[in-house]
Amino acid sequence: MEGELAHIGAGLAAIGSGAAAIGVGTVAGNYLAGALRNPSAAAGQTATLFIGLAFAEALGIFAFLVSLLLMFAV
Amino acid sequence: MATETTEAAGVCVDAGGSALGMPQLCADWMPNQIFWLIITLAAIYFVMSRIALPRIGAVLAERSGTITNDIAAAEELKNKAAEAEAAYENALVDARAEAQKIVAEAKAEIQAELDVELQKADAEIAAKTAESEKAIAEIRDGAVKSVAEVAKDTAKELVSVMGGSADAKTITAAVNARMKG
Amino acid sequence: MATEDKAEGGLVFHPLDQFIVKPFFGDGPVQWYTVTNVTIWMGISLLAIVGVFVLGSRGRAIVPSRIQSIGELIYGFIYKMVEDVTGKDGVKYFPYIMTLFLFILFANYLALIPMSYSPTSMIAVTAVLGFGVFICVTILGFVKNGASFLSLFWMSDAPAILRPIIAVIEVISYFVRPVSHSIRLAGNIMAGHAVLKVFAGFAALTLVSPVAIFGIVAIYGLEVLVAGIQAYVFTILTCVYLKDALHPHH
Numbered sequence: 001m002e003g004e005l006a007h008i009g010a011g012l013a014a015i016g017s018g019a020a021a022i023g024v025g026t027v028a029g030n031y032l033a034g035a036l037r038n039p040s041a042a043a044g045q046t047a048t049l050f051i052g053l054a055f056a057e058a059l060g061i062f063a064f065l066v067s068l069l070l071m072f073a074v
Numbered sequence: 075m076a077t078e079t080t081e082a083a084g085v086c087v088d089a090g091g092s093a094l095g096m097p098q099l100c101a102d103w104m105p106n107q108i109f110w111l112i113i114t115l116a117a118i119y120f121v122m123s124r125i126a127l128p129r130i131g132a133v134l135a136e137r138s139g140t141i142t143n144d145i146a147a148a149e150e151l152k153n154k155a156a157e158a159e160a161a162y163e164n165a166l167v168d169a170r171a172e173a174q175k176i177v178a179e180a181k182a183e184i185q186a187e188l189d190v191e192l193q194k195a196d197a198e199i200a201a202k203t204a205e206s207e208k209a210i211a212e213i214r215d216g217a218v219k220s221v222a223e224v225a226k227d228t229a230k231e232l233v234s235v236m237g238g239s240a241d242a243k244t245i246t247a248a249v250n251a252r253m254k255g
Numbered sequence: 256m257a258t259e260d261k262a263e264g265g266l267v268f269h270p271l272d273q274f275i276v277k278p279f280f281g282d283g284p285v286q287w288y289t290v291t292n293v294t295i296w297m298g299i300s301l302l303a304i305v306g307v308f309v310l311g312s313r314g315r316a317i318v319p320s321r322i323q324s325i326g327e328l329i330y331g332f333i334y335k336m337v338e339d340v341t342g343k344d345g346v347k348y349f350p351y352i353m354t355l356f357l358f359i360l361f362a363n364y365l366a367l368i369p370m371s372y373s374p375t376s377m378i379a380v381t382a383v384l385g386f387g388v389f390i391c392v393t394i395l396g397f398v399k400n401g402a403s404f405l406s407l408f409w410m411s412d413a414p415a416i417l418r419p420i421i422a423v424i425e426v427i428s429y430f431v432r433p434v435s436h437s438i439r440l441a442g443n444i445m446a447g448h449a450v451l452k453v454f455a456g457f458a459a460l461t462l463v464s465p466v467a468i469f470g471i472v473a474i475y476g477l478e479v480l481v482a483g484i485q486a487y488v489f490t491i492l493t494c495v496y497l498k499d500a501l502h503p504h505h
């Protein structure tokens with residue numbers, strides 16, 4: 001019983017991946033919109049883009065980690 | 075599930091060789107990873123800071139120095155080329171001037187020769203003309219004299235035929251007067 | 256155990272078995288000094304780095320060979336990153352940052368070789384990296400700036416009432432940094448490799464194996480990208496933290 005609940009929890013935690021996808025999409029989309037408007041300023045902001053992507057993605061990875069912990073370590 | 079971990083064959087591994095729980099969280103394996111990680115990082119840092127980074131930095135500096143030098147050399151060569159072009163232009167102008175001078179000299183020489191020849195020719199022509207004029211004058215003089223003589227003779231004959239006698243002096247005077255007209 | 260439950264159904268998933276640490280020579284318990292598969296792959300990373308950066312630049316050629324130009328590209332890339340993010344006075348920490356970047360980059364890429372092991376997917380490894388950066392940067396901040404390093408948490412341009420609240424949030428986010436810093440790297444690499452293994456498990460089913468194999472190829476391509484990006488992100492975040500330590504005033 002406990003194991004089944006853990007599996008359900010793991011599945012719920014995986015929703016976080018979708019949320020992270022929204023975040024990554026927002027970052028990348030806004031970057032692209034800005035870059036198309038002012039292409040000359042785009043090159044200087046790639047570092048910021050990657051940092052933002054990493055932050056957004058890290059939270060999704062946390063959700064994945066919670067899911068893994070529930071699956072294998074609880 | 076966590077209870078199974080302790081009774082497994084190996085540490086964090088079950089009898090079948092599969093992982094129990096996450097291998098990442100197996101505390102028994104961590105000291106090993108940390109120890110070797112620190113060794114590896116120390117080795118990489120040593121190799122990088124002692125050998126690789128100074129060497130690559132030196133190569134990059136040398137390359138940028140070489141590029142700067144090469145650009146300077148190219149600039150110098152360009153200047154030299156420009157100088158050579160200027161010299162060439164100068165030489166060309168000089169040569170053109172020289173050529174014009176030679177042409178002018180040649181023209182002057184030819185002109186002078188021509189003048190001399192022309193004068194000579196003129197002189198010859200003048201001499202010939204003078205000769206011819208003299209001949210013509212002689213001929214004319216001769217003709218005038220002959221006309222006077224013929225007129226005198228004719229006048230004398232006419233006078234004598236008409237019964238008069240006339241002395242030569244009068245006739246001559248008359249004829250001369252007539253001829254002067 | 257989830258894997259054992261599945262084993263009876265014909266589909267066998269052991270996505271985390273690839274991360275098991277085992278002695279490389281013979282059997283026995285894993286002591287802290289044992290040469291394990293982790294050790295071997297860290298050693299291979301070290302050899303690859305030495306191969307590219309020491310043997311590759313051996314010629315010191317003005318016109319570089321291919322391997323030398325790879326080394327020079329990475330050198331220039333990281334040098335410029337350090338200089339841009341931390342400023343001129345951060346350049347003297349360049350060898351440390353280069354060491355971190357090279358280790359993560361080479362470990363990530365070597366882990367993509369089939370049957371290899373990925374040291375950067377282990378929490379212990381990335382925690383040492385992340386907390387090492389955190390501790391060094393914090394000590395450096397206090398050594399360089401003294402107590403004024405604490406002004407990093409005190410937003411002097413915020414409204415006075417909000418300042419304590421912001422300070423609490425800033426302190427919390429400062430202490431979360433090493434955790435997210437290390438888990439981001441380990442989680443990304445682990446997730447990618449686990450997903451690859453899951454797809455490989457599906458490939459055993461005849462019906463879905465073409466889709467699964469296509470999925471493996473696609474995920475592998477994504478992992479190639481992720482391996483580079485995570486090394487880059489880890490390095491640039493290290494640079495950002497270093498900048499905070501050197502110039503805590505916003």
